[in-house]
Amino acid sequence: MSAGHHRPLFVARASPIHALAPECKLVATVAFVFAVVATPRDAFWAFGLYAGIIGAVAALARIPCSVFVRRLAIELPFVAFALLLPIIGTGPDTEVLGISLSIPGLWGAWNILIKGTLGVAATGILVATTDVRDLLHGLERLRVPTAFTAIAGFMIRYGEVVTGELRQMRVARISRGHDPRWFWQARAIAATAGTLFIRSYERGERVYLAMASRGYGGTVRTTTVRAPTRDWFVALSFPAAGMLIAGVAAWT
Numbered sequence: 001m002s003a004g005h006h007r008p009l010f011v012a013r014a015s016p017i018h019a020l021a022p023e024c025k026l027v028a029t030v031a032f033v034f035a036v037v038a039t040p041r042d043a044f045w046a047f048g049l050y051a052g053i054i055g056a057v058a059a060l061a062r063i064p065c066s067v068f069v070r071r072l073a074i075e076l077p078f079v080a081f082a083l084l085l086p087i088i089g090t091g092p093d094t095e096v097l098g099i100s101l102s103i104p105g106l107w108g109a110w111n112i113l114i115k116g117t118l119g120v121a122a123t124g125i126l127v128a129t130t131d132v133r134d135l136l137h138g139l140e141r142l143r144v145p146t147a148f149t150a151i152a153g154f155m156i157r158y159g160e161v162v163t164g165e166l167r168q169m170r171v172a173r174i175s176r177g178h179d180p181r182w183f184w185q186a187r188a189i190a191a192t193a194g195t196l197f198i199r200s201y202e203r204g205e206r207v208y209l210a211m212a213s214r215g216y217g218g219t220v221r222t223t224t225v226r227a228p229t230r231d232w233f234v235a236l237s238f239p240a241a242g243m244l245i246a247g248v249a250a251w252t
Contacts, residue, residue: 009071011128016234017061018129021227022138024235029126031239035246036118041111043249047118050245053238054121061129071124075116082109082116132156141227158207162200169196 017025032053039046058068086096089105130138136149169192 009127010131011061011063011067013062013129015060015062015129017057017125020129020235021231022130022134023141024138024227024231025126025130026135026138026142028235028239029122031236032122032242033119035239035242036115036122039115039246039249041107041114043252046245046249047114050118050242051121053241054118054125057125057238058121061125063125063128067128068121068124071128072117072120075120078112078116082112085109085112141225158200158204161203162196165199165203166192166196 036047036050039050085108086101086105089102089108091102091104093100094103094106095101127135133153136153139149139152140146173192
């Protein structure tokens, strides 16, 4: 991805976490999330330690606290679902502030909230410290099939093009005095979606023909530079601590 592309999730900083190889951060994030998921839900102390690890990594990465908190808003739909579990759950009940709530539902809500929040926070640090282009290169170095990484790369790049096209169409519509916002104006919104689909399809054909004329044969050439051993050691130290915590929590 060139420098001219918009990078809404990346937080440009000079930090030790930013400097790590992307494949190391990918493996570390997945391993840490697995450790969190494997932890028993009643091991409250373990989740506190996980939160401390994530906070320490975020501090090392110099990610602003306001940005970090806003990224957690993506889990709000899951939070809403989790809050319903104590109400619709079955089994033994308990009273909380005069409201009868399901005990299994309360445990389920806690399990979803704490593990989901920690997982979102860990992946948020990954995307905040690693550019999308570097993430794709890291996946390729981890032997992920090239077809998947190439499709993902085109989706990300072309998503910006489609978003720009939609923005231009909206500006043109507003400049003509029409800005549909309500349910009874759904026909105009549907017409816009149809027009956007046609334009996107035509743009995709033109982009593919331009790439084919420049020698594109279905694969993207990338470098295969190996990550330094130091990067692997630093990145994997965090999930190693998480796995140790999960192991102790499972045996106690």
